[in-house]
Amino acid sequence: MSWLQLRLDTHPDQVEALEALMLASGSVAVTMEDNADQPVLEPAVGETPLWQQTRLTGLYPADTDMDAVLAGFPQALLGGCAARVEILEDKDWEREWIKHYQPMRFGRRLWVCPSWLEPPEPDAVNLLLDPGLAFGTGTHPTTALCLAALDALPLSGARVVDYGCGSGILAVAALKLGAASALGVDNDPQALVATRDNAGRNDIPDAALVTALPGAEPIPAWRGQAGVVIANILAGPLMELSDTLLALARPGATLMLSGLLLSQADAICEHYADRIQLHIAGEKDGWVCLQGRLAEDE
Numbered sequence: 001m002s003w004l005q006l007r008l009d010t011h012p013d014q015v016e017a018l019e020a021l022m023l024a025s026g027s028v029a030v031t032m033e034d035n036a037d038q039p040v041l042e043p044a045v046g047e048t049p050l051w052q053q054t055r056l057t058g059l060y061p062a063d064t065d066m067d068a069v070l071a072g073f074p075q076a077l078l079g080g081c082a083a084r085v086e087i088l089e090d091k092d093w094e095r096e097w098i099k100h101y102q103p104m105r106f107g108r109r110l111w112v113c114p115s116w117l118e119p120p121e122p123d124a125v126n127l128l129l130d131p132g133l134a135f136g137t138g139t140h141p142t143t144a145l146c147l148a149a150l151d152a153l154p155l156s157g158a159r160v161v162d163y164g165c166g167s168g169i170l171a172v173a174a175l176k177l178g179a180a181s182a183l184g185v186d187n188d189p190q191a192l193v194a195t196r197d198n199a200g201r202n203d204i205p206d207a208a209l210v211t212a213l214p215g216a217e218p219i220p221a222w223r224g225q226a227g228v229v230i231a232n233i234l235a236g237p238l239m240e241l242s243d244t245l246l247a248l249a250r251p252g253a254t255l256m257l258s259g260l261l262l263s264q265a266d267a268i269c270e271h272y273a274d275r276i277q278l279h280i281a282g283e284k285d286g287w288v289c290l291q292g293r294l295a296e297d298e
């Protein structure tokens, strides 16, 4: 079975009305994205506009008369947008995604391999991953930057905090690269489940990885203990969480921040400047990873 997909590139003011029209005209699902396919950016951290152009995609059964659907939309709404109708072949989307998820190398030693494939370099540090519903497959530039930066750190025996752990990819990578223990924090309980599953998949002993929701009981025990604190979130939370992240770090610790665009780096560096000097440790597709070391007497 195939489907028809109606794509409308429109101004955010019109999104609500157009979504209602799509649903009323037989669309079984409507999704919205920034039509430049950019992530959600936060106005507080840069002048990058949020949702300036929105792409609405409505999914219609294959026998829908799309000319009639479009004719039923008021010109005042449709006039300002680019509309396109496409045939969407029905596929097993989960399988499609899996087909394209292949082993990836980060830095010198680290490979991230889908758990259902054989690692191409059995002697490398191989992290077996099944991201489930959580963010963190290694395919996003920010995750890739953090993984490469982790590979370059002396992690042997370190205690590592992964704040915003998603699939747990960074915490588990740190443990595979020699860290002694890790704390994975996420405000999405599903992410904590994925993190524990991925740790199990990589034979990480239970005691080596603690997972917690923000503010939960195991976190105070980590205050001032971590030799490496990583947070790959977004610029806004990285600012809000600065005290929390720095409180977890011990003197001399490395702080690694990602999830931000090059245009947001100065604002973040400035925000942290009275405690730690951060520099751009890596850049990929417009995203950056910032890194710095706390003073030994911090």
Ligand SMILES: C[S@@+](CC[C@H](N)C(=O)[O-])C[C@H]1O[C@@H](n2cnc3c(N)ncnc32)[C@H](O)[C@@H]1O
Binding pocket: 134, 135, 136, 137, 138, 142, 143, 146, 162, 163, 164, 165, 166, 167, 168, 169, 170, 185, 186, 187, 188, 191, 214, 232, 233, 234, 237, 259
């Ligand atoms: C961009 S993903 C990063 C996942 C993974 N660490 C990686 O590098 O691929 C950000 C994660 O941070 C979590 N998150 C967002 N805001 C948070 C907050 N204020 N406190 C804790 N976790 C947060 C999200 O649920 C998400 O799993």
